[in-house]
Structure formats: structure tokens, C-alpha cells
Amino acid sequence: MTTTHQLHSKLTAEGRASLYFEQVELPELGADQVLIQVEAAPINPSDLALLTAPMDLSSLSTEGGGFDTVVSASAKPGAVEFFKSRLGLSLPTGNEGAGTVIAAGSSDAAQALLNKKVSAFGGAMYAQHRVANVMECLPLPEGCDAADGASSFVNPMTALGMTETMRMEGHSAIIHTAAASNLGQMLNRICLADEIPLICIVRSEEQVALLQSQGAQCVINSSSAGFMQELTDACDRYNATLAFDATGGGSLGSAILNAMEGAAARHMTEYNRYGSDRFKQLYIYGRLNTSPLTINNAAGFAWSMGGWLLTHFLQRAGVEVMMRMQQRVVSELETTFASHYTATISLEQMVDVDIMRAYAKMETGQKYLVTSSV
């Protein structure tokens, strides 16, 4: 075998968005490279940003079949402007996945992975095969199958990265939005195990019940009338000064900063026109809400808001912290870091229009796993 099929995404300046398979040459393996036969890869929200986010899904049309399928759609209003730096590029997709190493370069490290199950991260995982450097591979424990290991990077390392950030920056509790997501449920399990106070913000009573059934101790519904009061009370109770926001748009981030400040203000003994001196941090790690972020600032001057990206965090944290995190993921892969898939599809089904519309919805708790057919 000298070629493989990779799922690619393209958006043109003329406003057509498409998904299709590229048949790409497999290169000679370098000493530190391995060839993975991909067996399972999840569809994460961060994958959809590349796959379906630019598409008006009501206008999907399809040509060809199997690996020759090309599915295309009109771009959503604003998408050409929003995604202007990718126009015309044919981009491989799939952030993470797992499979079996079926060929290895000459180095000892590469040879040690031969015939082993590994997970990998770094793009182009919606494919039959992928060439990876040994440093990009995480060997899975004996007996673990590819489905168990497929999601061992994005969600586990992000959730652990949040708790590491909390410690590195001197906070003692975490506020999390979109908290009923797969990632949010995972963060809840970590916080319960590590005794970290976690304030979960969700959008419905069903999601409140779901998280409570998993032992979450503080779940707040942002659509309830008493939201700001409840959130301020919770910030006060847990001395919460750090939040991770998956929405990244609208006014929720601002409301969280204001609630933190409201809690701090309860303990001020005299008026200060600059607000409290309790430092408050909001990190934006997703863009579920693509409307502009509005900050109606009543949080004083001791606050910061910024982007949080796993790769930037890992660079800052360093190799030792990263390896400690990975060790924990591997050893708790079927408990703390277990992912639950609501459907399994084949690589070719990723370009089936009905299935695309389903996985593009990103409904809370729904998660698709792609299994490759070779």
C-alpha cells in the first residue's frame, strides 16, 4: 500500500464549502516515524470548526460515491469573511484518533511501537492511515481497544489542563460553562476525585439533573431568573476567581466576571471606585457562540480575559507536566477519561448528507466516533 484516503475540507472565495477525500502518497518512513492504521477517531466540536462550520447545511448536495464522494454546500452568511485565511486551501481534518502501528522507522523508539495500539494527535486523523512521529504517539495499555483510546488527547488533556492552570495561577476553584458536554462531565469527574470546587453552568434543567446524577455539587442554570444571584452566591461560597468559557460570545463571560466581583464586593469594608482588588480570570477556550463578545463591565480593574488553547498551555507548562498528565490519562482511560459515543460511523459516512446534518448539531452529550474501513 502506497497511498491512503484523507478527508479534506475546502472553502472557496466564491462561497462554496466542500468535503471530499484526497488520495495522498504515503512517504518513506523516517527513523522516528511510524505508520498508523487508523481505527477510530472522534468528532469533537473543535473538528466541526473545520468540517461543517462554514456550511449552510440546508444547501448540501452530493456527487459520486464511496471515497469519490464530494459533498458541497453554499457558505453560511459571513463565513467567507470569518474564515478568510483558509480560502482555497485543501485542509486535512481530524484532530485525534487511535489505531495500530503497522510499520515503523529504524529507531528503537519507533520499532518499540510496532504492532502496538497507539493514540495520536495533530490533524489528518480522518484517514485510513497516518504517518506520525513517535513523539506524537501515546501507547495504549495492553487490552485497550482503539475506540477506548481514540479520544485520549483533546478532552482529557483540556480538562486536566484546566485544573493545572488553576494551580499554576493560584486559584482554588473553577467555573465552567457548557458544563454538561463530554468535556464538562470529564472535568466534573476530575474535580470530584481531586476535591476541586467546580461551579457548572448549563442551559437547562435536564442538564442540571444530568450533572447532579454524576455527583456534581454546584450546577447553575443560566436560563433561570435567579442566575446572577445564584452564581454570585456560588462564587462567594467557593472563593471562585477562575472561569473557563466554551461559548466565547455574547454576555455570559461578562456575567461571570461580574458575579466574581459581586462576591468580592460583599467583603469590602469601604467604597473603592476601582472595584475590589480580588483578581478575576476568564479564559475563552471555545466559540460555541459566534456572536461578538459583549463586556458590560462591572468587574472593577482587577480582571483578565483571554484565549486558552491546549497547545499554548502545554508549551507553557513544559514536557514534564505534559508527561505527568498523559500518564494519568492512560491509567484512567476507562474511568475518569472515558468518552461515551452515541453513534459509530465509517469514514465514508462522514460525507453522507443526513449523517453530516446529525453530527454537525453538536447536541450536548452526543458524540460520534468514526471507524475506518481499510
Place this chain on the structure above:
Amino acid sequence: MTTTHQLHSKLTAEGRASLYFEQVELPELGADQVLIQVEAAPINPSDLALLTAPMDLSSLSTEGGGFDTVVSASAKPGAVEFFKSRLGLSLPTGNEGAGTVIAAGSSDAAQALLNKKVSAFGGAMYAQHRVANVMECLPLPEGCDAADGASSFVNPMTALGMTETMRMEGHSAIIHTAAASNLGQMLNRICLADEIPLICIVRSEEQVALLQSQGAQCVINSSSAGFMQELTDACDRYNATLAFDATGGGSLGSAILNAMEGAAARHMTEYNRYGSDRFKQLYIYGRLNTSPLTINNAAGFAWSMGGWLLTHFLQRAGVEVMMRMQQRVVSELETTFASHYTATISLEQMVDVDIMRAYAKMETGQKYLVTSSV
């Protein structure tokens, strides 16, 4: 003399805002305290937040005369909510000023200041006298009069604090908004002396000409059609990744982050849906624009935005850095750190309705100095 007149500000829950003098007892001096006869105090934008910001200035009315004057107005729409934590409080005013030490406590440090001119910071400076701890006093050089020393804290330490922040956080250039202000002109003089690239953002061609006449090398008019292009070009030329924004509302802060990112994107060799990894920092140090802050984020994930307050910065920088900064202010008080006053008024004139309307305007380049009559 056992009492002094202090200018106070009050806002009630019923929506009346007023300025009036309180006659307050002067306490016995502690060992490390001195009594300053206040001779000059500037009206800074940060003072107006307490003095006139809550007032509908078209509704001013006045009673009494001299130190018995009470001037009051209806609160501006939204002011009662915005200032809710100060409702009903009688607040002393005046962030900084200078005068002569006319009595001193028993310690050597206090006695050393007796009969000296000092500047002081920390509130209640719109008064005939003020008791201060020796640590709050900065002795002025021989021959320096109170007017020269009156503004030796807020603007000089803020402008120097910006350049210190730049070095502490590893940036190499500064973007500044409202750059034609007294503070902005001072920052320009510091940056010219220290060879720090400074990008000045102003709102009119008159302000462009003013700063250029003072040697500013990069002045951009935010009301020009080519603003984003010019700003992006400037960010690229100077590798600018740090901005200080005095407006704190509207979309200017977002535009600056986007321009920084646009400059970084010019040097990216491949598409990254998370944007560049060049870290971009925006600090908000004022609220000239009280509308909500809108972030139309095209700055990727490597950015941070937050409040910047001189007192928080000094705590973080430590006593040694603060003393080095103060030393420089004192030695360049009549050059780099000179303030220019467009009018001088007496303490009682601060409650004259016509004068209030004039100083409340905060026109760029206008600055009032209050001189106390005892």
C-alpha cells in the same frame, strides 16, 4: 487650627448627586504622620469619575456660598445603577496634590519633612490640609513649587508604569489610545528618551499634528478610512503586541487586538484555524467610553485583555521599582514629567457651576489646577 475643609461627593439612591465641603477634625499626628498645607492639586480624568461623572450637568443648582456652597444635580440615566456601591456615602475627593509640611510627628522621618514641599497621593487632596503618612509623601527638589509637584504621581507613575509593564512582560513596543492627552504626551516624551517604539492612536488630525510637533514618530487617526490598514502596518513594523487603552468601551480595543493579529498573520506560512501563536495583550486603564466593550474577535486564541490600575501594578512591581520610578519623576519633574495647566482655580471655585461644566468636559489637552486658599 483644628479643622479643615474637604471637598466631598455624594450620590443618593434617589438620584441626587452633590458636591459640598465637609469641615473635618484634624487628628493628633502619629509619630510617622505629617500635616500638609495643600497648595495645588490637579483635576485628572480619574478625579472626575468621582466628582461629576454621575451628574446631569444641565440640571446643576447651587445653594450657599464659599465653603458652605452645596451644588447638586439629577443623576445621569444609569448612574445610580452604575455607582450602586457608593450610594449614600460622603466621599472625599482629589487623588493627588502638593503643599508644605507645617507640622510633623515625632519620628525622624516625619521631622525631616518639616517645612519642606512634598507631593502626596491617596485621596482627600481637594482640601485645605491633609494628614499623610511619610510613606505617602514625595519630597520635592529645592526650588520646586507646589504647582510643579502637584501632578507628580498619577500621570508620571502611570506613564512610567506602562513602560515598566512592557519590559516585565517581554514586549518591545507600546500602542496607546487617547494619545494626545496630558498622559499621552508624557508617555511620548518617555518613549522618545528611552527609544521605545510608540504607536499613538488619536481621534483627529489636530491631535495628529500636535503629537507630531512633539516628535511622535507614529500617530494614527482612528477616524480615518484607512485606520485598520495603517494600524496593522504599524503593528507589523514595530512588532507591537502590547496596548494600553484609556477608552475601555466600544470596539477600539477589539480593533487593536485584530490589527496585532493581522500583522502576525502576515508571517504565518500555513493556515491555523486557531490563529497565530503571537501573544497579544490589551490593558484597559480608563473608561472614557462608558458603553459596553464589544469584542469582534478575529485575534485567534493567543490574546489577553484586562484591567490595569496603577496601585495594582505598584504592588506587583514592588518597592524597589516604585522608588526607582519616583526618583526619575523627581529628577525630570520640569522636563519629561511637566504638566501643562490651561486654568487655575481656587478650592471654592470647584463648586462654581460654570467652572464645573468647564472642567467636566475633559477636553484633550485641557487641564485644571486647584490652588487652595487658607
